[in-house]
Amino acid sequence: MNILLYTLYFTPDIGPDPLLMSTLAEDLVKLGNKVTVICAFPHYKRNKLPDNYSWKLFEIERPSTGYRIIRTWVSVPSDERILKRLLNYLSFMVAGIFAGLLNGPTQHVLVYTPPPTNGIAGYVVSRIWNASMTYNVQDIYPDIGIKLGIFRNKWIIRISQAIENFLYAKSAAITVISPGFRKNLLAKGVPENKLHLIFNWVDTAFIKPLPFENSLRKSRNWGNDFILLYAGNIGLSQNLSDVLTMAKYEELPGDIRFVIVGEGFGRQKLEQEAINSGLTNVEFADFFPENQLPLLLASANVSLVMMKPEVVNESVPSKVASIMASGRPILGVVPTESDTWKIIAESNSGLCVKPGCFDDFLSAILALYHDRELDAQMGRNGRDWVIKNCDPMQAALKYQSIFNSLSEAKRNKKKQSTSPKGDLL
Numbered sequence: 001m002n003i004l005l006y007t008l009y010f011t012p013d014i015g016p017d018p019l020l021m022s023t024l025a026e027d028l029v030k031l032g033n034k035v036t037v038i039c040a041f042p043h044y045k046r047n048k049l050p051d052n053y054s055w056k057l058f059e060i061e062r063p064s065t066g067y068r069i070i071r072t073w074v075s076v077p078s079d080e081r082i083l084k085r086l087l088n089y090l091s092f093m094v095a096g097i098f099a100g101l102l103n104g105p106t107q108h109v110l111v112y113t114p115p116p117t118n119g120i121a122g123y124v125v126s127r128i129w130n131a132s133m134t135y136n137v138q139d140i141y142p143d144i145g146i147k148l149g150i151f152r153n154k155w156i157i158r159i160s161q162a163i164e165n166f167l168y169a170k171s172a173a174i175t176v177i178s179p180g181f182r183k184n185l186l187a188k189g190v191p192e193n194k195l196h197l198i199f200n201w202v203d204t205a206f207i208k209p210l211p212f213e214n215s216l217r218k219s220r221n222w223g224n225d226f227i228l229l230y231a232g233n234i235g236l237s238q239n240l241s242d243v244l245t246m247a248k249y250e251e252l253p254g255d256i257r258f259v260i261v262g263e264g265f266g267r268q269k270l271e272q273e274a275i276n277s278g279l280t281n282v283e284f285a286d287f288f289p290e291n292q293l294p295l296l297l298a299s300a301n302v303s304l305v306m307m308k309p310e311v312v313n314e315s316v317p318s319k320v321a322s323i324m325a326s327g328r329p330i331l332g333v334v335p336t337e338s339d340t341w342k343i344i345a346e347s348n349s350g351l352c353v354k355p356g357c358f359d360d361f362l363s364a365i366l367a368l369y370h371d372r373e374l375d376a377q378m379g380r381n382g383r384d385w386v387i388k389n390c391d392p393m394q395a396a397l398k399y400q401s402i403f404n405s406l407s408e409a410k411r412n413k414k415k416q417s418t419s420p421k422g423d424l425l
Contacts, residue, residue, distance in 0.1 A: 004125065005109075006038050029066035038070050038096050038121075047076065058095075074095065075091040092118070104129075109122045109133045178316045178343075200390065202321040204391070231261040234270060239309075243306065257282075261288065302328065303329075309356065324349050335355065
């Protein structure tokens with residue numbers, strides 16, 4: 001069958017979205033589908049489009065993986081102001097609609113969000129081609145924006161809520177990444193038969209347990225230091241200021257090093273705070289190339305997952321599955337009610353403490369520092385859990401099942417509408 005996949009970011013952009021979507025597209029092709037990805041020109045954390053995409057509206061690419069890519073022009077935000085980010089989303093929405101027309105008829109449209117504006121493009125194209133739309137929810141908007149203080153204007157909140165409610169109503173199927181998401185949407189009146197739980201997947205053949213002593217650790221001169229790694233976006237929801245507070249504790253052994261890898265509008269302030277505090281046990285680094293991600297995760301003794309206390313079941317960091325796949329334990333500084341806490345606890349893949357509870361944070365670090373066998377066992381537990389629950393082909397098969405069911409329902413509806421109704425008495 002023909003499948004159209006909408007995502008704002010795609011390879012070679014870095015981050016979790018491109019990795020998730022490229023893996024899914026490749027596996028759907030392996031299942032015998034014709035897949036087209038509609039995405040923006042590469043622009044993640046850039047000030048402008050790459051030179052080879054300048055002055056272009058669209059570009060069609062055909063990678064050796066078997067799917068087709070239609071890349072579109074997009075307005076690149078020069079900073080993190082909400083209006084520039086909104087223009088980025090809206091420009092891709094409009095260009096994405098035209099790309100969907102350029103692609104031609106399709107049977108199924110799969111929309112990866114956020115942003116929700118992707119869903120509007122997907123809906124318009126699905127109506128034009130009489131296709132079913134499946135809506136993948138990675139963050140629950142506008143809930144997370146409200147809790148983080150991004151959305152304060154009541155009209156912006158109402159418009160965002162109206163868009164989400166419209167897309168929930170018009171989607172033939174909705175996939176969520178955690179039980180908490182499912183509960184949230186059920187409470188908003190989304191029919192249960194529309195909802196499908198599919199955990200974010202990870203390529204366990206790509207990200208796998210590797211030796212601590214590897215080329216990346218050596219290149220960073222980490223030696224035998226005990227590395228507490230945070231790798232990911234540095235923004236509003238991550239609460240990384242807790243890391244700097246913890247780094248000041250004199251009870252920490254001298255060979256513990258906090259390494260923060262990533263980008264985002266919160267990094268400059270965080271880095272300056274570390275400098276002002278004279279923290280020699282905190283190190284910052286830019287994102288590494290995607291092919292070095294397994295080495296980066298393997299270089300860590302423990303990987304950190306940080307969330308603000310307000311973020312309960314509106315977001316689940318995709319890094320959780322990647323850390324588990326690497327065979328390293330997780331130290332989650334996350335709300336107790338969150339799905340992230342529950343996943344880590346149920347899989348026994350690490351330790352969790354509440355944000356702001358620094359004595360507990362310190363105790364957890366020391367427990368992991370002094371018991372390396374515990375670390376290794378938690379790493380093995382996480383690896384086992386992710387193989388069972390987050391296999392990429394397993395996720396692709398679940399999507400395939402959804403598409404097959406939607407196609408069957410459409411055929412049955414068509415048969416009913418064309419069958420003889422008999423004589424009226």
